[in-house]
Amino acid sequence: MLTIDNLHVTYGNVVALRGVSLEVGEGEIVAVIGPNGAGKSTLLLTAAGLVRPRTGSVAFDGRSVASLQPEALVASGLSLVPEGRHIFGSLSVAENLALGATVRHDRAEIARDVERVLTMFPVLRDRYRQRSGKLSGGEQQMLAIGRAMLARPRLLLLDEPSLGLAPLVVEQVYAAIQELRRSGVTVLVVEQNASRALAAADRTYVLNTGVVRLTGRSDDIRGTPAFEAAYFGVQAGAAG
Amino acid sequence: MEFLQNAIDAISLGAVYALAALGIGLIFSIMRLINFAHGELIMAGGFTLYTLAGQPLLVLILAALIVTAILALGMERIAFRPLRKANPATLLIASFAVSYLVQHTVLLLYGSRAMGVPFLADLSTSLEFGGLRVPRLQLVTIGVTLLLMGGLFAFFRYSRTGLQMRAAAEDFNMARLVGVRANRVIAFAFAISGGLACMVSFYLVAQTGSVSYKMGVSMVLIAFVSSVVGGMGSIVGAALGGFLVGIISVSLQAYLPVDLRPYRDAFVFLIFILFLFWKPEGLMKTRADRERV
């Protein structure tokens, strides 16, 4: 569904990604984990069309995204919940959700989907008319996910959804991610929180300093020395 | 009675400043561009009235609105769109270049002398309310401004496009990530700012009865000051700032010693500088410098 091939991304003379290749199949949950500065956000921003690669390619549904604007990608079924949630704090919860449906025009279905989000995250129903800037971090994350759901994405990209949240809230967020998958949404999630992401994902990539250091089924790599080495930056061979 | 007279002067001048500041503030809120060429949109409206003088009023008004909107959209398309990812300083300089280019094109075509234009001449008479003499132009200005602001408010508050523009003003990249079309909301902002500039040119032409290629310059400075006072990036703030600057100008005009009155605008700018020491972020707090995606 998403095919990233030999991606190089630079900001001025800072190299963020150096030859990353990655594949997400339909119906999968795939995690990319890595320490701060590894290039995880850059990867997602490039996939979403907001950052342009120097070389390499991103294809969504077999179609290159190189010439597509982010807003066109949303319309074709790819949504990103960026790091830091970026809800529109001056707007109400209702308005944030309405904006999520910007690319759609099926009023009745949109209303049904809003109802679905409010059932999934009941706190949002209680605060529906309030300024969303007043929500707690966890509530904002739920709103950000709900807003993305309203575009009816087939592929959802999530950048550190657990960042700064209490453990109980993290569980709620991940329960929502599992529910989305059951409803047919493919998920690519990026985390520093390695254990949480490994538990949720079918497959995991470990990214460090702009390079994929390790990849495999999450169950196979969890807790292995190779995983530790890849995540903490020590070259596998040099560890012993 | 004199106070009431001054109050009406202040509100009508404030209304004009507010319209000008809204045009500047709207573009800034979405693009982080301080469009000094806004003054040339005002001027283009005036020259449309001059060129078509003698046509029916409705034709004049529609033609001027169309010309300013097209010029605003043209500036965006040709000068500002290629620079959208550039930093604010580059955008600012580009807007000076556009301003200069339009001014000098008009200078070539029409010359440098101010030229008389009869426009809304029947509004120059005054109405009397028990000792109070109020020029009709002031009443019409206040009325039209309130209508326009009500309309804009409803547009931003209730329409889909208005909501998208508010989202884009708060966090442009995030707005794109939910599917807001960047080119579309920016074009809307420019078209609206062109329309607002046109309303200001109607006032200026009716007030002074003339046009010149520099007629927008001092207004755009006032508009800029007003939008900074209101809080750069806040649309409500821009309107508020415009009214405030208008009120201060008229108060200075009325209460400064007579021999200082010619320097009224210098005092306005002095007060502005003092204001900035007190409240550098303006009256309305915005998320203008908040982190974006």
Ligand SMILES: Nc1ncnc2c1ncn2[C@@H]1O[C@H](COP(=O)(O)OP(=O)(O)O)[C@@H](O)[C@H]1O
């Ligand atoms: N807008 C930017 N300008 C310059 N450098 C950036 C920018 N964004 C990220 N970087 C740099 O690119 C590298 C990767 O960053 P990022 O993708 O944010 O990593 P992560 O999300 O894994 O923490 C880091 O070295 C970071 O400093």
Ligand SMILES: [Mg+2]
């Ligand atoms: Mg990141």
